[in-house]
Amino acid sequence: MAIKVHGHPLSTSTHRVLATLAEKELDYEFILIDLATDQQKSKAFLSLNPFGQVPFFEDGDLNLFESRAITQYLAHTYADKGTPLITNDPKKMAIISQWIEVEAHCFNPPAYKLAYELVIKPISGETKEEESVVLQLEAKLTEVLDIYEFHLAQSKYLGGDSFTLADLHHSAVINFLMDTKVKALFDARPHVSAWCADILARPAWKKIVAAMKF
Amino acid sequence: MAIKVHGHPLSTSTHRVLATLAEKELDYEFILIDLATDQQKSKAFLSLNPFGQVPFFEDGDLNLFESRAITQYLAHTYADKGTPLITNDPKKMAIISQWIEVEAHCFNPPAYKLAYELVIKPISGETKEEESVVLQLEAKLTEVLDIYEFHLAQSKYLGGDSFTLADLHHSAVINFLMDTKVKALFDARPHVSAWCADILARPAWKKIVAAMKF
Numbered sequence: 001m002a003i004k005v006h007g008h009p010l011s012t013s014t015h016r017v018l019a020t021l022a023e024k025e026l027d028y029e030f031i032l033i034d035l036a037t038d039q040q041k042s043k044a045f046l047s048l049n050p051f052g053q054v055p056f057f058e059d060g061d062l063n064l065f066e067s068r069a070i071t072q073y074l075a076h077t078y079a080d081k082g083t084p085l086i087t088n089d090p091k092k093m094a095i096i097s098q099w100i101e102v103e104a105h106c107f108n109p110p111a112y113k114l115a116y117e118l119v120i121k122p123i124s125g126e127t128k129e130e131e132s133v134v135l136q137l138e139a140k141l142t143e144v145l146d147i148y149e150f151h152l153a154q155s156k157y158l159g160g161d162s163f164t165l166a167d168l169h170h171s172a173v174i175n176f177l178m179d180t181k182v183k184a185l186f187d188a189r190p191h192v193s194a195w196c197a198d199i200l201a202r203p204a205w206k207k208i209v210a211a212m213k214f
Numbered sequence: 215m216a217i218k219v220h221g222h223p224l225s226t227s228t229h230r231v232l233a234t235l236a237e238k239e240l241d242y243e244f245i246l247i248d249l250a251t252d253q254q255k256s257k258a259f260l261s262l263n264p265f266g267q268v269p270f271f272e273d274g275d276l277n278l279f280e281s282r283a284i285t286q287y288l289a290h291t292y293a294d295k296g297t298p299l300i301t302n303d304p305k306k307m308a309i310i311s312q313w314i315e316v317e318a319h320c321f322n323p324p325a326y327k328l329a330y331e332l333v334i335k336p337i338s339g340e341t342k343e344e345e346s347v348v349l350q351l352e353a354k355l356t357e358v359l360d361i362y363e364f365h366l367a368q369s370k371y372l373g374g375d376s377f378t379l380a381d382l383h384h385s386a387v388i389n390f391l392m393d394t395k396v397k398a399l400f401d402a403r404p405h406v407s408a409w410c411a412d413i414l415a416r417p418a419w420k421k422i423v424a425a426m427k428f
Contacts, residue, residue, distance in 0.1 A: 050361045062305045066315035073308035091276045094287035101280035147264045
C-alpha cells in the first residue's frame with residue numbers, strides 16, 4: 001500500500017489527516033505511534049519528523065509531516081477523487097485559504113488547549129491547569145465563535161457554499177470538545193451549532209471516529 | 215490601482231505580504247492603519263477583518279485577511295510574474311507547504327513573541343514580561359533553530375534548492391530579531407546564519423525594509 005500514516009487515536013492532527021483520506025476515498029496503512037511511551041520522541045521517529053510530533057505521512061517516496069501540509073497535498077494531488085476539498089478558482093481558493101489560516105491561528109490555539117485540558121489530560125494523567133486558565137481559554141474561544149456565528153449566518157460553510165478543507169480542519173478538535181462543558185459554547189450559537197452537526201455527520205468523519213475510538 | 219494593503223510598519227504580518235508583492239514585482243497602494251490608536255479595533259476596520267488584525271488586502275473585488283493566505287493567493291495568482299515562490303510539482307510543493315506550516319506552528323510562536331517583547335514593547339511602552347519568560351522563549355527557539363541548522367546543512371533553502379514562500383514567511387520576524395540579543399542564536403549556527411543573510415539580502419526584501427522604516 002502506497003500511503004502510510006503514523007499516528008495516534010488521541011492526536012487531533014492524526015484525525016485531520018485520516019478524515020482527508022476518508023473524504024478522498026483513499027486506502028492507507030495506519031501505524032500506531034505510542035504517545036504514552038513517548039515513541040514520538042524516540043531516535044527512530046525523530047529521524048522521520050525532527051519535531052517529534054504525529055502524524056508522519058508517506059505516499060510512495062514522499063515523506064511529510066505537519067498535518068495541514070499533508071491535507072493540502074492530498075487535496076491537490078487527488079483532486080479528482082472523492083469530495084473536492086479545494087477549488088481551481090483562485091479567488092474562491094483564497095477565501096478557503098483565509099479560513100484555513102483562521103482555524104490554525106485563531107480557532108485552534110484556544111480550542112486545542114481546551115481539548116487537551118478536558119479530554120486528553122484526564123486520560124494521560126498529566127497535571128491540570130488552574131480553573132482560571134480554562135476560563136481564559138473559554139473566553140478566547142467565545143470571541144472566535146461569535147465571529148464564526150456571524151460568518152456562518154451568511155455562508156453555509158466557512159469557505160463558501162460547499163464543504164472544504166477549511167471546515168474539515170476543525171472536525172477533530174470540535175469532536176473532542178463535544179464531550180466537555182465547552183459544548184455549551186457551540187450549542188449557544190445556532191449557525192455554529194448547525195455547522196458542527198453538519199461536519200460531524202459526514203460519513204467520512206464518522207468512519208474515522210469509529211476507527212480511532214479510544 | 216487594483217491591489218491595496220492596509221497595514222502598519224511594526225506588523226511583521228504586513229511585511230510578509232509586502233515582501234511577497236515586491237518579489238512578484240506588483241504595484242500596490244499602502245493604507246496605514248494606526249495601531250497606536252487601536253484603529254484595527256475600530257468598527258470600520260472590524261467590518262473588513264472581524265479579528266481586528268492587520269494586514270487587510272484587496273485585489274479588485276477580492277477582500278482578504280490572514281497574511282499567509284494572502285501570500286499564497288499572490289504566489290498562485292501571479293505565478294508568472296517576478297520570483298516563482300511556489301511550484302507546480304505536487305511533491306515538491308508538499309515539502310514547501312510542510313515548511314510553511316513549520317514556520318507558522320514551530321518557528322513563529324517563540325520568535326514572534328520574542329520580537330514583540332524585545333522590539334515592539336520598547337516602542338509601544340507596554341509592560342514587559344519577566345526575564346524568565348524571555349529565557350523560556352529563547353530555549354524554545356533554540357530547539358527549533360537546531361532542527362533548522364540540521365536541515366539547512368542539506369538543503370540551501372527550507373523548501374529545496376530555491377527561495378520560496380517557506381523562506382519568505384520568516385524574513386520579517388528574523389529581521390526584527392537581528393537588532394536584539396536573540397541574534398546570537400542565529401549567528402551561532404552557520405547554516406542558519408548563511409540562510410538568514412541570504413534571505414535578508416534579497417532586493418525585494420531590502421525594498422520593503424526601506425519603505426517600512428520605523
